[in-house]
Amino acid sequence: MLTDNHGRKINYLRLAVTDRCNLRCFYCMPQEGLSWLSRKELMTYEEMLQTCSLLVKMGVEKIRITGGEPFVRKDIMQFMTALSKLDGLNELTLTTNGVLTAPHVPELKKIGVKSVNLSLDTLDAGRFFTITRRDEFSNVMETLEELLKHDIEVKINAVVMDSRNTQDIIPLTELTKELPVSVRFIEEMPFNGDGHVYSGIQWNHMRILDEVKDKYPLIKKLPDPLNSTSYNYQIPGHQGSVGIIAAYSRTFCGTCNRIRITPTGELKTCLYEAGGLNIKDLMRQGTDDEQLKYILLNAFQHKAKNGWEAERARVEGVGVHESMASIGG
Numbered sequence: 451m452l453t454d455n456h457g458r459k460i461n462y463l464r465l466a467v468t469d470r471c472n473l474r475c476f477y478c479m480p481q482e483g484l485s486w487l488s489r490k491e492l493m494t495y496e497e498m499l500q501t502c503s504l505l506v507k508m509g510v511e512k513i514r515i516t517g518g519e520p521f522v523r524k525d526i527m528q529f530m531t532a533l534s535k536l537d538g539l540n541e542l543t544l545t546t547n548g549v550l551t552a553p554h555v556p557e558l559k560k561i562g563v564k565s566v567n568l569s570l571d572t573l574d575a576g577r578f579f580t581i582t583r584r585d586e587f588s589n590v591m592e593t594l595e596e597l598l599k600h601d602i603e604v605k606i607n608a609v610v611m612d613s614r615n616t617q618d619i620i621p622l623t624e625l626t627k628e629l630p631v632s633v634r635f636i637e638e639m640p641f642n643g644d645g646h647v648y649s650g651i652q653w654n655h656m657r658i659l660d661e662v663k664d665k666y667p668l669i670k671k672l673p674d675p676l677n678s679t680s681y682n683y684q685i686p687g688h689q690g691s692v693g694i695i696a697a698y699s700r701t702f703c704g705t706c707n708r709i710r711i712t713p714t715g716e717l718k719t720c721l722y723e724a725g726g727l728n729i730k731d732l733m734r735q736g737t738d739d740e741q742l743k744y745i746l747l748n749a750f751q752h753k754a755k756n757g758w759e760a761e762r763a764r765v766e767g768v769g770v771h772e773s774m775a776s777i778g779g
């Protein structure tokens with residue numbers, strides 16, 4: 451079993467395959483986008499496959515593909531198909547904004563993807579445009595429909611932002627009445643990529659829960675699965691459930707089982723850490739799998755106890771400022 455220096459099992463990899471995106475969610479990146487990585491700076495699919503294969507042999511059981519937007523990278527389905535064949539990988543999943551996803555749903559089903567996280571911060575087309583700066587709401591809704599039609603479990607990720615979409619908390623919650631989806635409200639984190647000053651959040655997990663409880667006082671707490679990042683609830687009579695993710699408050703670090711690899715091949719043992727070793731660079735310098743394995747094992751022994759510790763360890767003046775698209779969420 452793969453464990454870290456705090457005795458936590460590591461079995462979950464989040465792999466960001468690109469920093470590019472077809473939306474411009476204001477909490478993630480500036481209007482003009484990022485200075486996109488060149489092809490040379492990106493990990494190739496071969497490098498990613500080799501890394502995933504090694505990590506699965508070491509004990510990783512679940513891989514989530516993320517980005518940027520996974521479907522803007524060419525041949526992503528071929529890569530996911532190859533990943534799905536890795537011996538020992540129990541779960542392959544992805545996080546997507548749903549803009550280009552709908553046509554790929556049957557193939558996702560075919561390669562064994564059982565669950566997809568779909569980002570959707572509002573059910574109002576106008577507010578969707580204000581938040582994402584793109585007119586793509588109908589495509590996202592089509593993806594939602596396709597996923598449900600193909601019996602793929604859907605978790606809707608909604609970032610809660612003061613004076614942007616708090617009026618959507620109840621309509622999104624109401625989706626769980628008729629649809630078997632899990633709507634997860636996420637505290638906004640400071641990864642907006644444009645350096646705008648971030649002074650904490652107005653809507654933390656407790657305030658979000660109060661808002662839902664005000665409308666649905668009979669809401670019931672569900673048992674949270676092992677390593678869950680969300681506090682989970684269900685309204686009696688509803689098909690789906692509601693989750694609240696304290697991503698800024700960082701209440702779930704004690705059971706963290708995750709590592710991340712960024713599009714450039716950087717290993718992050720904590721979302722909030724400044725940066726770790728670069729796997730792609732090591733591979734291109736000729737590091738073989740056996741050596742890489744020991745380098746990775748060593749890195750896992752230096753995982754921060756929690757996101758607060760990781761953030762404090764950043765060099766002064768280099769606080770959290772990067773875009774979530776360059777890490778993967």
Ligand code: SAM
Binds near residue numbers: 516517567639641697
């Ligand atoms: N483009 C895909 C998408 O949006 O689903 C995958 C990448 S995106 C970076 C992964 C997740 O991070 C999304 O659910 C998004 O809402 C979330 N995210 C991005 N920036 C965030 C922020 N500043 N605070 C909280 N969540 C954020």
Ligand code: SF4
Binds near residue numbers: 471473517518569774
């Ligand atoms: Fe793109 Fe996802 Fe970031 Fe939105 S959250 S800009 S969809 S990477």
